[in-house]
Structures are given as structure tokens and as C-alpha cells.
Amino acid sequence: EVQLVESGGGLAQPGGSLRLSCAASGFSFSGNSMHWVRQAPGKGLEHVSSISNNGDSTFYANSVKGRFTISRDNSKNTLYLQMGSLRAEDMAVYYCARYRVAGYGSGSDIYGMDVWGQGTTVTVSS
Amino acid sequence: DIVMTQTPLSLSVTPGQPASISCKSSQSLLHSDGKTYLYWYLQRPGQSPQLLTYEVSNRFSGVSDRFSGSGSGTDFTLKISRVEAEDVGVYYCMQSIQLPYTFGQGTHLEIK
Numbered sequence: 001e002v003q004l005v006e007s008g009g010g011l012a013q014p015g016g017s018l019r020l021s022c023a024a025s026g027f028s029f030s031g032n033s034m035h036w037v038r039q040a041p042g043k044g045l046e047h048v049s050s051i052s053n054n055g056d057s058t059f060y061a062n063s064v065k066g067r068f069t070i071s072r073d074n075s076k077n078t079l080y081l082q083m084g085s086l087r088a089e090d091m092a093v094y095y096c097a098r099y100r101v102a103g104y105g106s107g108s109d110i111y112g113m114d115v116w117g118q119g120t121t122v123t124v125s126s
Numbered sequence: 127d128i129v130m131t132q133t134p135l136s137l138s139v140t141p142g143q144p145a146s147i148s149c150k151s152s153q154s155l156l157h158s159d160g161k162t163y164l165y166w167y168l169q170r171p172g173q174s175p176q177l178l179t180y181e182v183s184n185r186f187s188g189v190s191d192r193f194s195g196s197g198s199g200t201d202f203t204l205k206i207s208r209v210e211a212e213d214v215g216v217y218y219c220m221q222s223i224q225l226p227y228t229f230g231q232g233t234h235l236e237i238k
Contacts, residue, residue, distance in 0.1 A: 112165040116174040
């Protein structure tokens, strides 16, 4: 079964740090780019960060640039998000998601974020 | 960033009746590779988002044929032919032609 399981959420103080993990199973983890998407309480979805399949390329939303670091360990099939200088506005459920491309060139199928984890909740409060 | 605008933001539908959600992007989602990078997701209450359609109109594995996506360029639509109780939740469109990937505000669907 293809599965993503997030962990590491919890309570952090403003200015504090947390490290989120996303354990992947049931598919070739090293063959896919991976993403973090967050959802603040009662709000919509926000794409936070991305990493290429081999870790060479990363992306950060302006809202987290310079404070968050995405990484992956393909030998452990695990994605990470190191969160620092946390703010109240970072409080959200954080989802990891697989971005899947099947095939090559014009015959490929771009499935987008086709598998999501159950989410881990980050609370920022003093 | 590409802005995704959904309408309506809420829908109340009688079971068995159709429903339609519009999604407009601030830039064309047609890539030079000929593909259009527009996706629809459903987030049921208390659950993670789940993929409904990819590349505008392709239903994802296991998705009911009551769901259909259409559109091109900057204008897209998700249609549900006959709404059922299990369709309750928030529907989001998403673009992945340009980082950051961006989502519409979400459309809440409820059953009358």
C-alpha cells in the first residue's frame, strides 16, 4: 500500500523550532519529488516547500523562506521539514504529498500531488 | 504567483442533482509540453485532500465517473453529475505549472 505518515508536530513557542518527518512506503520514494502543504485552522491549502527526487533542488514559499529547510533521506524513505523562528501564523496542519509523473515526454501522465499523508499539527503558542 | 479563483464558495445540493464548480487561473495553465497542469481535490471533513482529476479531465484511480473535469487555458470546471452524501466536503482546484503551486479558496459542498 502506498502510504505517507507524518510525525513531529506539537507545541512550540514563538521563535522556537520543530522538525517534521514524513515516512514513505509502498513506492519508489527516490523517484518522486515531494512537497509540504499546510492548512491553517479553518483555512485553505498553502504549498510551503518542495524538494526534487534526488534532493538537488528545493523550493520555499515566501512565507517560510529563510526559516524552514526541506530535506530528504532516500536511504530511509523519509522527508523532513526543519522549522525555525516559528510564528503564530505557522500554526497549521502540515501534510506531506508525493508528486507523481508517470512515463516520459508526450506520453507521460502528470498526476500532481496524488498521495497525501494524514497530516501533523503544529501549534505555536507561548 | 498564479491566483486560482473558485466560484461558488459554497454549494447546497439535493441528492441526485448535479453540481458544478468553476476555477479560473490568473495565467494560462497550458504548458509548452502540451499538457495543462490543473487538478481537482476533495477534502472530506477531518480528512486529507484526495485527488479527483489530473491534467484537467483525467479521473484518478478509483474516482467515481460522476465526477468530470473540463476546461482549457485559464477556465476550468468540475462537474458532479448526481450528488451523493459522500461528496460532502471542500473542493479545491490546484495548478502546478509554476511554483509555488497554488490552490483555489475551496468550495464547500453540503447536502440539502
